Amino acid sequence: MSGGRWLGYAARRLAMAVPILLGVVLFTFVLMRLLPGDPAVFFASSPNPSQAELLALRAKLGLDRSLPEQLAIYVRDLARGELGQSLTTGQPVARDLLARLPASIELTVVAFLLAMAVALPLGVAAATRPNSWLDHLARVVITAGVSVPTFVTGIVLIYLFYYLLGWAPDPTGRIDVFIGQPPRVTGLLLIDSLLNRNPERFLAALKQLALPAATMALFAIAPIARMTRASMLGVLSSDFVRTARALGLPRRQVLLTYAFRNALIPVVTTLGMVLSYMLGANVLVEKVFAWPGIGSYALDAIVVSDYAPVQGFVLAVSALFVFLNLAVDLIYGLIDPRIGFER
Amino acid sequence: MSAAGPLLALSGLSLDFVTRGGRVRALDRVGFEIAQGEMLGVVGESGSGKSVTAYAVMDLLEPAARIGGGRLDFRGLDLLGADRARLAALRGQAISMIFQNPRAALNPIRPVGRQLVDVLRAHRPMNRAAAESEAERLLAMVRIPDPARRMMAYPFELSGGLCQRAMIALALACQPALLIADEPTTGLDVTTQAAIMDLLRDLARARGMATLFITHDLALAGDYCDRIAVMHAGQVVECAPTARLLAEPRHPYTRGLLAATPRSGSRIGEIAAVGGALPDLTREDLPPCRYAERCERRRPECDAAPPPLAERAPGHAVACWRAA
Amino acid sequence: MKRFWRDARHVIAANPVTLAAFVLFVLLVGLAIFGPALAPFDPIASDVPNALRPPSAKHWFGTDQLGRDVFSRVIVATRIDLTIAVSAVALSFAAGSAIGAAIGYLGGLVDRVVGQLVDVLMAFPLFVMAMALVAALGNTVANIIYATALINLPFYIRIARAEVNQRREAGYVLAARLSGNGPWRIVLGVLLPNVMPTLVVQMSLNMGWAILNAAGLSFIGLGVRPPTPEWGIMVAEGASYITGGRWWPALFPGAALVLAVFCFNLLGDGLRDLVDPRRRT
Numbered sequence: 001m002s003g004g005r006w007l008g009y010a011a012r013r014l015a016m017a018v019p020i021l022l023g024v025v026l027f028t029f030v031l032m033r034l035l036p037g038d039p040a041v042f043f044a045s046s047p048n049p050s051q052a053e054l055l056a057l058r059a060k061l062g063l064d065r066s067l068p069e070q071l072a073i074y075v076r077d078l079a080r081g082e083l084g085q086s087l088t089t090g091q092p093v094a095r096d097l098l099a100r101l102p103a104s105i106e107l108t109v110v111a112f113l114l115a116m117a118v119a120l121p122l123g124v125a126a127a128t129r130p131n132s133w134l135d136h137l138a139r140v141v142i143t144a145g146v147s148v149p150t151f152v153t154g155i156v157l158i159y160l161f162y163y164l165l166g167w168a169p170d171p172t173g174r175i176d177v178f179i180g181q182p183p184r185v186t187g188l189l190l191i192d193s194l195l196n197r198n199p200e201r202f203l204a205a206l207k208q209l210a211l212p213a214a215t216m217a218l219f220a221i222a223p224i225a226r227m228t229r230a231s232m233l234g235v236l237s238s239d240f241v242r243t244a245r246a247l248g249l250p251r252r253q254v255l256l257t258y259a260f261r262n263a264l265i266p267v268v269t270t271l272g273m274v275l276s277y278m279l280g281a282n283v284l285v286e287k288v289f290a291w292p293g294i295g296s297y298a299l300d301a302i303v304v305s306d307y308a309p310v311q312g313f314v315l316a317v318s319a320l321f322v323f324l325n326l327a328v329d330l331i332y333g334l335i336d337p338r339i340g341f342e343r
Numbered sequence: 344m345s346a347a348g349p350l351l352a353l354s355g356l357s358l359d360f361v362t363r364g365g366r367v368r369a370l371d372r373v374g375f376e377i378a379q380g381e382m383l384g385v386v387g388e389s390g391s392g393k394s395v396t397a398y399a400v401m402d403l404l405e406p407a408a409r410i411g412g413g414r415l416d417f418r419g420l421d422l423l424g425a426d427r428a429r430l431a432a433l434r435g436q437a438i439s440m441i442f443q444n445p446r447a448a449l450n451p452i453r454p455v456g457r458q459l460v461d462v463l464r465a466h467r468p469m470n471r472a473a474a475e476s477e478a479e480r481l482l483a484m485v486r487i488p489d490p491a492r493r494m495m496a497y498p499f500e501l502s503g504g505l506c507q508r509a510m511i512a513l514a515l516a517c518q519p520a521l522l523i524a525d526e527p528t529t530g531l532d533v534t535t536q537a538a539i540m541d542l543l544r545d546l547a548r549a550r551g552m553a554t555l556f557i558t559h560d561l562a563l564a565g566d567y568c569d570r571i572a573v574m575h576a577g578q579v580v581e582c583a584p585t586a587r588l589l590a591e592p593r594h595p596y597t598r599g600l601l602a603a604t605p606r607s608g609s610r611i612g613e614i615a616a617v618g619g620a621l622p623d624l625t626r627e628d629l630p631p632c633r634y635a636e637r638c639e640r641r642r643p644e645c646d647a648a649p650p651p652l653a654e655r656a657p658g659h660a661v662a663c664w665r666a667a
Numbered sequence: 668m669k670r671f672w673r674d675a676r677h678v679i680a681a682n683p684v685t686l687a688a689f690v691l692f693v694l695l696v697g698l699a700i701f702g703p704a705l706a707p708f709d710p711i712a713s714d715v716p717n718a719l720r721p722p723s724a725k726h727w728f729g730t731d732q733l734g735r736d737v738f739s740r741v742i743v744a745t746r747i748d749l750t751i752a753v754s755a756v757a758l759s760f761a762a763g764s765a766i767g768a769a770i771g772y773l774g775g776l777v778d779r780v781v782g783q784l785v786d787v788l789m790a791f792p793l794f795v796m797a798m799a800l801v802a803a804l805g806n807t808v809a810n811i812i813y814a815t816a817l818i819n820l821p822f823y824i825r826i827a828r829a830e831v832n833q834r835r836e837a838g839y840v841l842a843a844r845l846s847g848n849g850p851w852r853i854v855l856g857v858l859l860p861n862v863m864p865t866l867v868v869q870m871s872l873n874m875g876w877a878i879l880n881a882a883g884l885s886f887i888g889l890g891v892r893p894p895t896p897e898w899g900i901m902v903a904e905g906a907s908y909i910t911g912g913r914w915w916p917a918l919f920p921g922a923a924l925v926l927a928v929f930c931f932n933l934l935g936d937g938l939r940d941l942v943d944p945r946r947r948t
Binding site: 253 | 444
């Protein structure tokens with residue numbers, strides 16, 4: 001599609017993200033009002049705040065004003081990046097989240113790439129060779145993938161690869177403490193260790209990442225492979241693939257350029273969906289592997305009823321979700337030339 | 344290649360589809376020939392096996408198809424015996440095909456110019472620039488206005504008629520000796536239909552290309568084809584030069600089709616539908632002549648043995664025991 | 668009805684897996700009802716000297732860190748896990764189909780807006796939403812049920828809305844309208860019964876997901892509290908011992924979870940084949 005049309009489409013999609021973000025803000029706001037007890041306590045700097053501090057906080061949070069005013073104040077604080085204090089760490093929630101976000105992103109992205117690398121070829125192979133052993137394997141993986149909870153997968157992997165085989169390192173944290181973290185640039189250990197030209201650290205980080213990423217990937221493979229297989233089967237029986245064959249195009253070109261690219265269109269939607277669910281599954285995987293990301297941060301906070309971090313976590317995940325959806329829509333527009341027209 | 348022999352010859356082609364609902368006896372001893380540069384019409388109701396025959400020639404049959412017997416010879420090459428690589432090299436190069444519903448037949452997310460380049464480069468050692476200028480020439484050849492701009496167009500941006508023209512350009516890109524046109528005008532409006540048919544005829548004449556024109560429309564085939572083969576329920580029932588077939592149909596089914604075809608000057612009351620329906624091809628007890636159950640002239644001998652497609656007059660073959 | 672049984676026989680004959688799933692389903696329901704009576708040991712009685720013993724003739728699934736019998740705990744937990752899932756699914760089914768049918772019938776702007784909203788919600792990381800809800804509402808079993816029901820809601824709204832939309836102008840609906848029935852009567856009395864089969868299939872497919880969600884929540888310490896035997900908690904508690912090679916406290920409840928989810932997924936597929944034979948694969 002022409003650049004101008006794509007830009008117009010992109011602008012419309014961007015505009016649609018705004019109400020979603022507002023909805024999320026409203027959701028967390030309502031959630032805060034639902035909390036049992038006094039919100040001021042949750043934002044206090046210590047578990048036993050003085051009366052003066054509480055009064056000051058109430059005034060600051062605007063708890064003495066009307067609901068619409070409170071909402072306005074809430075939005076203003078969010079815009080300034082003020083998410084309150086964490087009781088557990090004693091730090092501003094925004095700072096905590098930023099410090100831990102790279103761990104979650106690294107885990108999710110690596111797992112996602114891994115899942116795609118397995119699921120897309122598996123789905124294509126299953127569709128092009130129905131009833132072959134690959135097709136049967138795909139079916140087993142798909143059925144198992146939707147039935148096995150991520151935390152059970154994680155534990156089974158730990159038992160197999162750490163305890164029985166001894167291939168994986170101690171399943172705790174992002175890197176062996178004796179090797180230590182590389183100097184922080186992006187916060188992504190794989191990238192930072194490479195920037196630091198330290199292959200030993202890179203390898204250590206990769207080893208540590210392998211099991212949690214595999215756990216998460218196993219969860220993601222099923223829906224991607226299922227969609228790829230179904231979509232590819234549909235496209236392979238379509239008129240234009242028949243045409244491509246009748247015109248004598250090479251098999252490789254028929255399968256990859258003609259069939260696969262078309263089959264990818266619905267798969268992209270599934271990819272966005274899967275990535276979004278992976279943000280949720282993060283919490284479980286991070287708990288199993290003591291992975292210091294935002295999910296385990298929120299969990300530590302929930303257990304001690306420290307609500308500001310939980311709220312910050314929900315907002316962070318929602319923002320990521322909106323961003324992801326936007327990215328998916330834009331990629332969609334790039335793959336499918338028809339898209340700018342229909343809407 | 345010998346100029347004397349036919350370009351494509353089918354003989355005794357039988358084909359079944361093995362489905363969960365049983366064996367579908369789709370083709371029964373189908374045979375006809377097509378000479379170089381000739382336009383042969385294959386006419387019949389939907390389900391009569393026209394398209395299946397074409398797919399058999401193209402080696403595009405679905406996996407459920409089982410060829411029971413017969414021969415397919417293209418320029419003396421036995422298509423059923425040839426290995427798949429040999430057949431794949433023929434497709435798009437020596438034999439090409441166009442389809443009904445042209446918009447769906449084109450890759451929806453690839454500009455038509457790119458699709459032309461793909462075909463050209465699949466068969467010819469060409470660099471991209473040469474292929475692109477050739478593609479543009481081909482679009483002009485099929486009378487697409489403003490071909491340079493249309494190179495970048497996606498199928499959804501073109502009308503049905505333009506899509507079919509682009510499809511014809513794709514099929515003719517490598518100068519095939521035989522074009523199979525499977526209901527190429529179905530779904531197009533009448534004016535476009537005539538334009539596409541004229542284009543096909545002109546291009547075929549200019550290149551000496553043979554055309555196998557598949558249609559349910561006997562009148563349309565009558566307007567454009569040199570010869571016509573009539574199919575019914577997987578059997579060729581009659582095959583003759585067009586003028587002869589229209590003037591002196593020998594098979595009762597052809598007569599029925601002709602009576603059902605509106606022609607200029609015919610009044611509503613004169614148009615009659617062909618009685619009955621195609622027999623269920625999964626039946627175990629299909630009569631030897633598959634038209635027998637719809638036939639008003641059925642006799643005991645019709646149920647005894649299948650009528651051979653026999654030449655009753657020069658170039659006029661009929662598969663009916665009762666045909667004189 | 669006769670046709671239903673014929674179809675049922677066909678589905679089961681063609682797909683013995685569905686039969687296996689059905690047998691498993693009966694077993695699960697049996698355990699949920701009679702579990703406490705069947706368990707050989709008291710599921711919460713600790714016996715610390717016998718902690719973390721591997722599976723044996725006496726303790727089939729071994730003992731956990733407090734010496735409790737894992738087998739008995741897995742059996743007794745069936746009831747609470749199924750109760751949470753069933754209640755959550757029933758709630759979202761009732762609310763979702765009513766909302767979906769109503770907006771599908773009314774159509775117009777409300778329908779479009781809610782439709783868009785539901786599409787967005789379905790793509791949202793729903794587990795995170797459930798987490799936040801339970802954290803805010805309070806850490807109880809009831810709240811786990813509400814949260815699970817809420818995140819399942821969009822699926823039912825969407826299906827009911829689409830199905831009702833399709834049938835809004837159907838002959839029998841027009842007939843009901845002409846004979847003077849109000850919109851509520853038409854939605855509840857005429858349309859809902861007609862879209863019921865599709866919704867029931869969705870319910871069965873949803874059960875597995877509800878079980879996963881509820882177990883996930885209790886795995887991270889929300890909802891059910893120790894020492895109550897529940898599969899998610901048991902996996903969480905057992906997880907600490909897996910690095911030491913003591914797999915039984917975590918993997919047996921984990922396997923029970925997988926089996927239950929698997930059973931409902933297969934059953935849902937089988938039911939779908941029964942209700943909608945065209946989609947039989």
